Amino acid sequence: MKAQCWKVAVAMGVLALASGCAQQMPAPEESGAAENVVAPPAIDNAVAVLHPTAGNEVSGTVHFAREGDGVRVSLRIEHLSPGKHGFHVHEYGDCSAADGTSAGGHFNPFDAPHAARDAAERHVGDLGNVTADDSGVAETEFVDTRIALQGVALEKAASILGRAVIVHGGEDDLTSQPSGDAGPRVACGVVGIAAAPAMD
Ligand SMILES: [Cu+2]
Numbered sequence: 001m002k003a004q005c006w007k008v009a010v011a012m013g014v015l016a017l018a019s020g021c022a023q024q025m026p027a028p029e030e031s032g033a034a035e036n037v038v039a040p041p042a043i044d045n046a047v048a049v050l051h052p053t054a055g056n057e058v059s060g061t062v063h064f065a066r067e068g069d070g071v072r073v074s075l076r077i078e079h080l081s082p083g084k085h086g087f088h089v090h091e092y093g094d095c096s097a098a099d100g101t102s103a104g105g106h107f108n109p110f111d112a113p114h115a116a117r118d119a120a121e122r123h124v125g126d127l128g129n130v131t132a133d134d135s136g137v138a139e140t141e142f143v144d145t146r147i148a149l150q151g152v153a154l155e156k157a158a159s160i161l162g163r164a165v166i167v168h169g170g171e172d173d174l175t176s177q178p179s180g181d182a183g184p185r186v187a188c189g190v191v192g193i194a195a196a197p198a199m200d
């Protein structure tokens with residue numbers, strides 16, 4: 001970049017680069033490998049499509065959307081037994097095992113105890129329970145400030161991209177270690193990057 005251009009760039013920020021000065025920048029191919037490494041973009045939306053583990057029929061969709069200082073979780077899960085079911089983010093985005101155990105334990109990057117979603121100390125993945133009605137459907141939404149999406153930096157929060165959402169056959173008692181004694185894993189889905197929701 002020529003010296004004149006630097007002065008304009010300093011004065012105007014990136015706008016200068018977007019206009020005339022940009023044409024004097026070296027093309028990316030010419031500038032060496034290091035400059036082809038870009039910071040990961042911020043992610044505003046993610047989704048986990050839940051598939052049943054062996055012997056179960058539980059399925060559903062969980063949407064994650066950045067909202068203020070947190071992430072809004074919106075879910076609909078079907079074919080559950082009526083009542084409460086443990087609902088967590090587990091460490092690995094691997095639903096390959098028939099019983100879902102390949103997803104590992106609860107996502108716990110800060111070495112905290114298992115606890116309720118509103119506890120001061122908890123696994124990042126501790127999202128408590130979802131409650132299915134008499135027809136086996138759980139449908140709810142809430143905002144959580146401990147799970148995050150890429151590009152969000154909150155205290156004691158961590159990105160859940162690439163991890164797995166697990167739904168359990170039983171209720172998370174919110175106290176038993178290490179995972180709330182919530183019973184078998186009945187559905188599993190990997191958290192992936194999603195498009196922004198379509199506007200109505
Ligand atoms: Cu779990």
Ligand SMILES: [Zn+2]
Pocket residue numbers: 088106113114115123125126178179180
């Ligand atoms: Zn936990």
